[in-house]
Amino acid sequence: MKDTLLEIKNVKAEVDGKEILKGLNLTIKKGEIHAIMGPNGSGKSTLCNVIMGNPHYKVTNGEILFEGEDIVKLKVNERAKKGIFLSFQSPEEIPGITVDNFIRTSLSAVTNKNMPMLQFAKNMKEKMDMLDMKPEYRTRYLNVGFSGGEKKKSEILQMAMLNPKLVMLDEIDSGLDIDALRVVAETVRKLKTDDMSILIITHYNRILDYLEPDVISVLANGRIVKEGDKNLAKELEKTGYESILDEVLS
Amino acid sequence: MKKTIVNDIDFSRYNIKNEVRYSYKTEKGLSKKIVEEISERKNEPKWMRDFRLKSLEIYESKPMPTWGVDLSELDINSIVAYLSPDTKMKNSWDEVPEDIRNTFEKLGIPEAEKKALSGVGAQYDSEVVYHSIKDNLAKQGVIFEDMDTALKKYPDIIKEHFMTKNVTPNDHKFAALHGAIWSGGTFVYVPENVKVEVPLQAYFRMNAPGTGQFEHTLIIADRGSEVRFIEGCSAPQYAVSNLHAGCVELFVKEGARLIYSTIENWSKNTYNLNTKRALVDKDGVIEWISGSFGSHKTMLYPCSVLRGKGAKSEYTGVTFAAKGQHLDTGSKMIHLAPYTSSKVLAKSISKDGGITNYRGLLKIGPNAEGAKASVQCEGLMIDEISRSDTMPIIEVLNDNVDIGHEAKVGRISDEQIFYLMTRGLSEDEARSMIVRGFVEPVAKSLPLEYAVELNRLIKLELEGTIG
Amino acid sequence: MIKSLDYNTIQELIKSSGSEEKELRVKGYEVFSKVPMPMWKRVKLDDVHIPYYKEYKSAIIKNEEQDGLVTNLITKALMDDDLNSLNTALKRNFGVDDKFKNMVLAFYNTGFSIRALPNSNIKLPIAVNYAVNGDDDTIIDLNLIIAERASNMTVMFDYSSEKRGFHNGLTVVIAKDGSNVNIVKIQRLSDDSSNFDNNIVITGNDASVRWTQVDLGSRVDAYDITAELEGTGSSAYLNSIFLGTKNQSHDMSYKVNHIAPRTESNVDVKGALKDTSKAVFRGNLDMKRGAKKAKGNESEVVLLLDKTVRSDAIPALWCSEDDVQANHSASAGQIDENKLYYMMSRGLSIDEAKLLMVEASFNPVIDTLPSDTMRESIRDYIGRRISG
Numbered sequence A: 001m002k003d004t005l006l007e008i009k010n011v012k013a014e015v016d017g018k019e020i021l022k023g024l025n026l027t028i029k030k031g032e033i034h035a036i037m038g039p040n041g042s043g044k045s046t047l048c049n050v051i052m053g054n055p056h057y058k059v060t061n062g063e064i065l066f067e068g069e070d071i072v073k074l075k076v077n078e079r080a081k082k083g084i085f086l087s088f089q090s091p092e093e094i095p096g097i098t099v100d101n102f103i104r105t106s107l108s109a110v111t112n113k114n115m116p117m118l119q120f121a122k123n124m125k126e127k128m129d130m131l132d133m134k135p136e137y138r139t140r141y142l143n144v145g146f147s148g149g150e151k152k153k154s155e156i157l158q159m160a161m162l163n164p165k166l167v168m169l170d171e172i173d174s175g176l177d178i179d180a181l182r183v184v185a186e187t188v189r190k191l192k193t194d195d196m197s198i199l200i201i202t203h204y205n206r207i208l209d210y211l212e213p214d215v216i217s218v219l220a221n222g223r224i225v226k227e228g229d230k231n232l233a234k235e236l237e238k239t240g241y242e243s244i245l246d247e248v249l250s
Numbered sequence B: 001m002k003k004t005i006v007n008d009i010d011f012s013r014y015n016i017k018n019e020v021r022y023s024y025k026t027e028k029g030l031s032k033k034i035v036e037e038i039s040e041r042k043n044e045p046k047w048m049r050d051f052r053l054k055s056l057e058i059y060e061s062k063p064m065p066t067w068g069v070d071l072s073e074l075d076i077n078s079i080v081a082y083l084s085p086d087t088k089m090k091n092s093w094d095e096v097p098e099d100i101r102n103t104f105e106k107l108g109i110p111e112a113e114k115k116a117l118s119g120v121g122a123q124y125d126s127e128v129v130y131h132s133i134k135d136n137l138a139k140q141g142v143i144f145e146d147m148d149t150a151l152k153k154y155p156d157i158i159k160e161h162f163m164t165k166n167v168t169p170n171d172h173k174f175a176a177l178h179g180a181i182w183s184g185g186t187f188v189y190v191p192e193n194v195k196v197e198v199p200l201q202a203y204f205r206m207n208a209p210g211t212g213q214f215e216h217t218l219i220i221a222d223r224g225s226e227v228r229f230i231e232g233c234s235a236p237q238y239a240v241s242n243l244h245a246g247c248v249e250l251f252v253k254e255g256a257r258l259i260y261s262t263i264e265n266w267s268k269n270t271y272n273l274n275t276k277r278a279l280v281d282k283d284g285v286i287e288w289i290s291g292s293f294g295s296h297k298t299m300l301y302p303c304s305v306l307r308g309k310g311a312k313s314e315y316t317g318v319t320f321a322a323k324g325q326h327l328d329t330g331s332k333m334i335h336l337a338p339y340t341s342s343k344v345l346a347k348s349i350s351k352d353g354g355i356t357n358y359r360g361l362l363k364i365g366p367n368a369e370g371a372k373a374s375v376q377c378e379g380l381m382i383d384e385i386s387r388s389d390t391m392p393i394i395e396v397l398n399d400n401v402d403i404g405h406e407a408k409v410g411r412i413s414d415e416q417i418f419y420l421m422t423r424g425l426s427e428d429e430a431r432s433m434i435v436r437g438f439v440e441p442v443a444k445s446l447p448l449e450y451a452v453e454l455n456r457l458i459k460l461e462l463e464g465t466i467g
Numbered sequence C: 001m002i003k004s005l006d007y008n009t010i011q012e013l014i015k016s017s018g019s020e021e022k023e024l025r026v027k028g029y030e031v032f033s034k035v036p037m038p039m040w041k042r043v044k045l046d047d048v049h050i051p052y053y054k055e056y057k058s059a060i061i062k063n064e065e066q067d068g069l070v071t072n073l074i075t076k077a078l079m080d081d082d083l084n085s086l087n088t089a090l091k092r093n094f095g096v097d098d099k100f101k102n103m104v105l106a107f108y109n110t111g112f113s114i115r116a117l118p119n120s121n122i123k124l125p126i127a128v129n130y131a132v133n134g135d136d137d138t139i140i141d142l143n144l145i146i147a148e149r150a151s152n153m154t155v156m157f158d159y160s161s162e163k164r165g166f167h168n169g170l171t172v173v174i175a176k177d178g179s180n181v182n183i184v185k186i187q188r189l190s191d192d193s194s195n196f197d198n199n200i201v202i203t204g205n206d207a208s209v210r211w212t213q214v215d216l217g218s219r220v221d222a223y224d225i226t227a228e229l230e231g232t233g234s235s236a237y238l239n240s241i242f243l244g245t246k247n248q249s250h251d252m253s254y255k256v257n258h259i260a261p262r263t264e265s266n267v268d269v270k271g272a273l274k275d276t277s278k279a280v281f282r283g284n285l286d287m288k289r290g291a292k293k294a295k296g297n298e299s300e301v302v303l304l305l306d307k308t309v310r311s312d313a314i315p316a317l318w319c320s321e322d323d324v325q326a327n328h329s330a331s332a333g334q335i336d337e338n339k340l341y342y343m344m345s346r347g348l349s350i351d352e353a354k355l356l357m358v359e360a361s362f363n364p365v366i367d368t369l370p371s372d373t374m375r376e377s378i379r380d381y382i383g384r385r386i387s388g
Helices: A044-052 A076-082 A099-111 A118-130 A135-139 A147-163 A176-191 A231-249 B032-041 B046-061 B100-108 B111-117 B126-140 B147-153 B155-161 B173-181 B414-422 B428-444 B448-463 C007-014 C017-036 C081-092 C099-106 C336-343 C348-367 C373-388
Strands: A006-016 A018-029 A033-037 A056-066 A084-087 A092-097 A166-170 A195-200 A215-220 A223-228 B143-146 B185-190 B216-221 B228-234 B246-251 B257-263 B272-278 B285-292 B297-300 B303-306 B310-323 B324-331 B332-335 B342-349 B357-365 B371-381 B387-396 B403-412 C060-061 C068-073 C113-118 C126-131 C144-149 C152-160 C165-176 C182-186 C195-202 C208-215 C220-229 C234-243 C248-257 C264-271 C278-287 C293-306 C309-318 C324-333
Touching: A006 A044, A006 A092, A006 A195, A006 B332, A018 A044, A018 A056, A018 A195, A018 A223, A033 A044, A033 A231, A044 A056, A044 A076, A044 A084, A044 A195, A076 A099, A076 B414, A076 B428, A084 A147, A092 A099, A092 B414, A092 B428, A099 A118, A099 A135, A099 A147, A099 B428, A118 A135, A118 A147, A118 A176, A147 A176, A147 B285, A195 B111, A215 A231, A223 A231, B032 B046, B032 B173, B046 B173, B111 C293, B143 B147, B147 B155, B147 B216, B147 B246, B147 C293, B147 C336, B155 B216, B155 C195, B173 B272, B185 B228, B216 B228, B216 B257, B216 B332, B216 B448, B216 C373, B246 B285, B246 C165, B257 B272, B272 B310, B272 B428, B285 B324, B285 B428, B303 B310, B303 B342, B310 B357, B310 B428, B324 B342, B332 B342, B332 B371, B342 B357, B342 B428, B357 B403, B371 B428, B387 B403, B387 C324, B403 C309, B428 B448, C007 C017, C007 C099, C017 C081, C017 C099, C081 C113, C081 C144, C081 C165, C081 C195, C099 C165, C099 C195, C113 C152, C113 C234, C144 C182, C152 C165, C165 C182, C165 C208, C182 C195, C182 C373, C195 C208, C195 C234, C208 C348, C220 C234, C234 C248, C234 C278, C234 C348, C234 C373, C248 C264, C248 C293, C264 C278, C264 C348, C278 C293, C278 C324, C293 C309, C293 C348, C309 C324, C336 C348, C348 C373
Parallel strands: A033 A195, A033 A215, A084 A166, A166 A195, B185 B216, B216 B246, B228 B257, B246 B272, B257 B285, B272 B297, B272 B303, B285 B310, B297 B324, B303 B332, B310 B342, B324 B357, B332 B357, B342 B371, B357 B387, B371 B403, C113 C144, C126 C152, C144 C165, C152 C182, C165 C195, C182 C208, C195 C220, C208 C234, C220 C248, C234 C264, C248 C278, C264 C293, C278 C309, C293 C324
Antiparallel strands: A006 A018, A006 A056, A215 A223, B143 B185, B387 C309, B403 C324, C060 C126, C068 C113
């Protein structure tokens, strides 16, 4: 289908010899905001890592089609160049490399062009203002000594500058206070275009109050077991995951 | 500004038959006769000739050191000490070994400079640059001269300071060797309260003969002065004798500040056994910035003797050992006076079986009340066949001190690489970026063009494209 | 009976022993007699005399009769199993010095072999006391501690004396797969005694050894604790406190060799030096090639209480494996001025404040000692030495 961005077909994946995804099927349309919810250990982080191509995770079955192309054999940076972006739950610290330097290099790698300095500075300022980030952050070493909230903002700043087609937010609401969550979510919403899809992995679903999903899928036991619209979130809050599992297993 | 010294190409290595082009070449091996010849050729005053001979005696009486790198393959007696006073560094560009030419390319050294730096062509127009800088300095009373010339122009001050109170031939075998056959080098004197704006680079006295392996650098920063000196460069330096036994003596007088930067990239067949020491007086500051890349084996321990109250020393260094290299480096901080402070940041990278050792000494003497010292060592191992060892010795003889030492070793984590790859960098680019981040504290202390070179050099080292 | 440490004495000692024991002593003597007394740069051995051989009869052991525990006085007989274990350990590189190590192998006059059988959980700590008692002042102990698969036990050694004595010992700890061993060694010999101790720990898969060393006495004290982590997933936690007062000299060596993957270690040394005492801390953390995902940490903190002390540290870190985390730190300094001021504003004198700070530094280790009386007695001892 023309408006399908990502199609995961019957994917099985394992890490450290243990199978986590047990035949997962998922479709994300262009411009869609798609939330994945599920109990801990169900494979939510694994899903992100598998889409991004983390070499620690082995795909043992199935296809991952991004814009119609199977990307299972592509390396991580090749997937980034295709427009896939992952906002990490605990981003790495890279001492000695400034935020500025890092984003410039990444941008250049992904777009294959060198953005002129002035334009880059202008863009950075614009995006940092949106995120309520002080300009000093540009010269700080990437994520070194950043608080949880600052790290998440740093991730979204990168997303803002790279302008990807698929944005995966891995538990972005964990560790953020209400205000920071609001700022981050609103920024994501403002930056979203019709060509950008957002995959939100969430356990607490607070973020769904700010980023209203078009589709909610429930991941349990390594598979998508239920799909619904934004109301599914409220339902789950009331009944918990137990009831879904019962429903599915019965 | 980059510099390459191609001192003497051992043509036999490349099977090129040529007449001996040099006007003078000492016979193989060391002897009294040779040392006398060297002194005579340079027209030195008698006291220097005597000094050389005495050093030779001391050299012969000392055994080879049994610690540090393996020196068993170093045959000192087969050194062809190239010390002619009137050699011009003229070779044909085609005769410069291909890997050197390639490295020049990759380091982006401009065409004209390449030729000059590799000894091709006549006096380069650096002469012009050199002269104008010299003139400016002269106005301030700063002396910046090559050592051979300085010996004749300023005999009193040289005699007083040359290997007398700082490094002496008695210190160890290679200091004695140096004392006997030293040649060339730099003499800098900065008068009281003069602040030298421009960093002085050894490069500028390139037209002095006999440069390279046995240079002697003597810098006296008089009270309240400030000066910055840059030794070495990132382009490969070739030496026929595979031994570099240089010596650096620094005198930082009361309230003076001296920054001494070095990037060493001796060719991969060299034994680099250098002796560097700074004597720091009251409130004086010495900063060492050091990048060690090349050489087959290196033993290098810049030493700071903090003998005046409030003296300070800082050492920031990065050592990168690749295949076949064993770089044993470190710093020595000796606190002899009260309220002295020292700080060491030593980073090392090992790859492809390269070995790096950090060997440091931190000594707090009984009179060093209120001394503060910190040492931080970090080792980065790029793969699983290399080695990184840290052997610091800390001796404290006073209680009113604050000392800390930390060392850690690790590798580039998979998680870091993965993270960078998710932002579009290839695996190699990711590694390269992480390593650059790792050496950043050294890079940022260097003048811009050196920092750029440093980064390029690292990239080349990581790719394995250097010699 | 007083005899020299010579060939004749060896011959007498092996007259009534089994062939393996003979071999042990004779081989030990061969090395002992060839090797000269070491010349150490930092801790001088000038007033340490090679002792005479004497029998030692004052060894006391408590709680040695428990289910699952087999204990043996080594001078009575050396079991085959014990000898085998001993020989395995002797192949490794450990000990203060070959002279001292082999002195024990040749001339040991006391010692215990303590073995916890597979899967046994030895509830009560086994307490061994070697004290100088009248003329019984030469303690050359050879101890063998073996924790069979999945067993748990705690063994405490207390070396004590009121008058001058000589101690040189060798202790081998073998923690087999899945076992947990807790060793505590307290050294509080008199101020004119000499103490030497050679220790080695070898771990099997998933075994864990905890070693607590409390070093308070002796004029000259030199010991080595070497941990060979050769079992995958095994770990060694070495915690130590040392106190130097008057003219004591402590030379403490910790070697942790990470040989197998996923091994973990932590060496935590806290010391305090007063008067003209000296200490040398030698920390060797070695990540051998193949020790993937190993984690090693060593740290030493010394409180300097007088101008005239001397503290040396050689915290070496050796690494041949890239997939590890290894950290090392050493620091020395006075008591924090702000803390001192705060305590004094609450009425404490400088000396009382110093004592409090030393206690604060040492308490985390003292608290782990398995016996109430032991803890009391050590706190007492430290209090007296610091205020005295």
